[in-house]
Amino acid sequence: MRLDQIGTSWLDELPSVLWFYRTTPRTATQETPFSLTYGSEAVVPAKFLTSSPRIAAYAVEANEEERRTDLDFSEEKSDAAAARMVLYKNILTSYYNSRVKNFRFIPRDLVLRKNSVSRVEPQNKLSPNWEGPYRVVEISQNGYCKLAYRDTVLVPRTWHAQNLKLYFS
Structure with missing residues (x-):
């Protein structure tokens, strides 16, 4: 949905647009900005209202342990994402540079x-x-x-x- 099609109620749609942006994996890093910031994936608020296997299998102690593990690996996760971003940029650079025709001028041209x-x-x-x-x-x-x-x-x-x-x- 485009914000300019909504009209004056775009402010009401802003939280859902920001949520979508923060929870969509980026092409370069293959990670969501939310997971890179907080170390774990976000749960969509609608999943709290309906019963899902993720909510049904929730255990406080196991969740705390998994959360600590995620936080321990968060730096490694961001390093891996940075390495994937560098690789992605190199692929894009080589793609665009493959179409460049090098031409050298010589004096008197x-x-x-x-x-x-x-x-x-x-x-x-x-x-x-x-x-x-x-x-x-x-x-x-x-x-x-x-x-x-x-x-x-x-x-x-x-x-x-x-x-x-x-x-x-």
């Missing part, structure tokens, strides 16, 4: 520069996306290029290669 990055002229809907051409004068190891105008006067700033594209005249 003619390139165009993104207009939105240079901000030489105010941007509007009909303005061109690229400006130039410029000549690549020098390239650094980390992907930055020094550019020059066609009359060999240097452009005041260096530019990252991701903001440039090859110009074919």
